[in-house]
Amino acid sequence: MISRTVLKSAFAATLTASLMSVLSASADDNEILERVKPTGQLVVLEDNATTVPAAAAAEAAPATADVGKSTYDTACFACHGTGAAGAPITGNKDAWASRVGQGLDTLYSHAINGFNAMPPKGGAMNLTDDQIKVVVDYMIGQSS
Numbered sequence: 001m002i003s004r005t006v007l008k009s010a011f012a013a014t015l016t017a018s019l020m021s022v023l024s025a026s027a028d029d030n031e032i033l034e035r036v037k038p039t040g041q042l043v044v045l046e047d048n049a050t051t052v053p054a055a056a057a058a059e060a061a062p063a064t065a066d067v068g069k070s071t072y073d074t075a076c077f078a079c080h081g082t083g084a085a086g087a088p089i090t091g092n093k094d095a096w097a098s099r100v101g102q103g104l105d106t107l108y109s110h111a112i113n114g115f116n117a118m119p120p121k122g123g124a125m126n127l128t129d130d131q132i133k134v135v136v137d138y139m140i141g142q143s144s
């Protein structure tokens with residue numbers, strides 16, 4: 001009899017749940033729901049299989065950057081993608097250099113608590129402090 005090992009279904013459920021909680025602000029946004037729909041697949045290994053197919057292994061990698069980007073697109077892009085209200089544009093290294101120079105703790109604090117025309121959490125008060133930090137890391141990564 002062939003024994004089979006089914007991988008990833010639990011992981012996929014966990015990943016999906018965490019993505020959904022990050023983006024619960026936009027649960028009514030069909031585009032977001034489409035973007036975060038479960039992407040897991042069942043991987044069935046035959047007897048004696050010792051490796052998971054490469055494509056499946058790559059897909060299983062946690063996608064922190066993707067969460068940062070999708071949350072950014074939802075909560076921050078309106079200003080930081082356009083410069084609205086004088087926001088430093090993501091990707092503009094000159095605009096970010098002196099801000100990054102303040103240190104991460106200051107950037108996190110300003111993003112969470114607000115700073116001049118920067119509203120607390122960009123107005124997305126349902127995001128946790130840790131979620132904001134992930135987004136700030138994403139923005140800095142795009143801008144340095």
Ligand code: HEC
Pocket residue numbers: 072075076077078079080084085086087088099102106107108110111115116117118119121122123124132135136
């Ligand atoms: C309503 C427009 C608006 C939205 C939405 C917004 N920001 Fe900002 N943000 C600003 C403005 C304006 C500044 C510049 C404030 C200043 O330097 O006086 C800024 C500055 C910042 C800074 C730099 C702070 C510093 O100390 O230099 C960070 C980090 C930041 N925003 C993160 C975010 C994140 C993360 C989000 C989404 C969760 C977000 N912002 C959403 C307007 C916005």
